[in-house]
């Protein structure tokens with residue numbers, strides 16, 4: 313069983329360094345946005361295979377492969393924060409979903425997508441139906457995650473950290489401005505399983521810069 317992390321005591325979490333922490337408040341002047349249709353290249357369908365209770369949230373490990381700015385990354389796991397950790401132009405969404413990736417050197421890149429209340433999300437339904445507290449179970453059938461990955465709109469990119477201990481830095485963040493939607497009922501069901509907020513407080517930007525990429529233009533729609 314994973315130990316429950318106490319988000320009410322997060323100032324006491326230890327970390328080795330402290331200048332490049334996550335999450336942060338994201339803002340971007342439209343004039344600073346760079347067109348980059350090839351920032352993300354989703355190479356294969358993404359699947360979630362094993363669902364586990366992480367005490368503060370659920371985690372779905374799986375398979376997938378992408379290029380981020382022409383560098384190879386392997387999808388490792390998807391997990392959830394409620395409410396969102398990053399704010400986007402001052403707004404905090406109901407949830408933030410973290411697709412954690414790793415390259416051959418073990419360097420991490422996280423693709424973060426927020427979720428706001430709207431139409432229900434089919435993958436979240438499958439996960440809520442399959443979830444069993446205090447277990448890690450291989451799903452009877454892998455869940456196709458590809459449609460959750462960002463293919464248009466603005467992507468904020470910056471260098472930060474893991475948002476849970478050990479809060480290691482050198483993590484590359486790609487946060488999508490365009491949210492997914494979940495229904496109010498799905499959020500209620502999720503929050504019944506995980507009532508404690510698991511969003512880390514926003515951290516100072518310090519000397520970092522945040523880049524903005526528009527991945528819409530000239531993008532060839534990925535068809536899986």
Ligand SMILES: [Zn+2]
Pocket residue numbers: 391392393410475
């Ligand atoms: Zn996370």
